[in-house]
Amino acid sequence: MIETPLNAKIKGEAFTELPQDLYIPPDALEVYLESFEGPLDLLLYLIRKHNLDILDIPMADLTRQYMIYVEKMQAIKLELAGDYLLMSAMLIEIKSRFLLPKPAEVESEDDPRAELVRRLMEYEAIKLAAQRIDDLPKVGEDISVASAYYRHISEIKPPEVSLDDLAEAWRNVLKRASHYQHHKIGRAELSVREHMSIILRRLKADKLLEFSELFDIVHDGIPKLVVCFLAILELAREGLLRMTQQAPFSPIYVQINSHE
Amino acid sequence: MSETNNIADLKNVLEAALLTSHEPLSLDDMTRLFAERMERATLRMLLDELKQDWETRTMELVQVATGYRFQARAEYTPFLIRLNPEKQAKYSRAVMETLAIIAYKQPVTRGDIEEIRGVAVNPNVMRQLQERDWVDVVGQREVPGRPSLYATTKHFLDDLNLRSLAELPPMEEFVQQNPQLDL
């Protein structure tokens, strides 16, 4: 935490201690900092929490408190967006302009805080507007739109889809899914996935099947039987199937895992 | 509206659900509408009444393989098809990617698809794929909410001239870890 006592004045009142809510347990800090949408959001938070006057911001206090956060972010090696550092520079620059003696001829210079104040206000207005939009009822959440069925006459030709289109779509998915560092789907895995669907469909129709009924030993070759077996294991692993056996060596029954 | 008081209210809830659902509703679906326990027999009775209420109106309540739905009476079809004369040229990227995910990763839930694509699945997308009879529900995952598991159909294989999914182009893709700041 902060060793040096604060020596600040806000609205004329001495301000020697960090407010309680500025202390965040170190392990929670990462989560907490991530809840800010950027430097403006963090600044607004500080301003509102400490009841600072947005039109007369005490730059020294605000800059100091802002820097505490930024340093903490760096200390825990949180990937710190450059935007935060840019804001630090801006705050320090504004603060320093207050300290510098002004040459007489530029005395009418604008308040150096004006641009910052304008941006904070604009951002706060947007933040509130976003909240209001979020609160509006939306189709798909709170509004259900009529969507009854009618029998289409198939004079409307559905779009053509080729295997290339499908492969292209899949490549696009993979390209974007950054969590796929190494993705590989071979034919064998696809066969297993297909059999998983086939088995689920059969069990939906027949409810309960004997384990051996899932295999067509007469017609299917060894590879297909193995794939079918792997599909059953995968379904069981994903908790989609329930297998029961009354006694050792008695028939094994397979059914869809459901609460009923 | 307080929960379930009289027959009229119950029927209204069913009517609102059936008129707004993109897919037929099963009896199981319909029991989920109510916080209190609802007997299937009661539900069937209410559906019968609802069917009769609509007897002389624009929609009919019909039962299909996966449940109940309202559909426009046949006499309105000639009017309704005038609304969509042009043929659909191409599926959107969202439709194609959703189809690809279902084909390669089946059986998957909507949540799985959302996780892979990183964006919410538009109900219209699933609807297009189901109306084409390329995708259907093959079960529910036994987790809270029992989300539907989607898989591709035989019809999908037929339309793409495939004998089995194993004939889909196999995929091998190396994607560099892409550190993205999620701001």
Place this chain on the structure above:
Amino acid sequence: MSETNNIADLKNVLEAALLTSHEPLSLDDMTRLFAERMERATLRMLLDELKQDWETRTMELVQVATGYRFQARAEYTPFLIRLNPEKQAKYSRAVMETLAIIAYKQPVTRGDIEEIRGVAVNPNVMRQLQERDWVDVVGQREVPGRPSLYATTKHFLDDLNLRSLAELPPMEEFVQQNPQLDL
């Protein structure tokens, strides 16, 4: 049914079309339903009547940006949301703030959004908004690099039950005039 005879038949065709359409129907769409010429004034009158017919029923006929649609009355929402256990994920604050900027300041470039929010725009945020069909590119700003200009779509208004942007909650005026600051 023979074409267009009496008011009741016309209203029924409209009702069937509105109850089965996934998208709101504009007056132009609705005139296309009928082989004979249909005056817009007649159509408006029929829609008014239809609205009244449903006044005390489960659906309400509402007008949104792109046209008319039936939607379940708000009192049924608590029941209907039980049908979709996989709730659509809430959008992040980043998405909602970006949307708000585009809605209130449109047309804007990515740079404008970054300027207001003070952080870089994550491409995934724009993608989510475009995929939902709430935002699209309406042109380029004629400056070096010709950045895309983004605006909200009519579909965004439809989804929020609005007829126009003017119906959005007003943005608060925070900038009190301060003589010292000369803002």
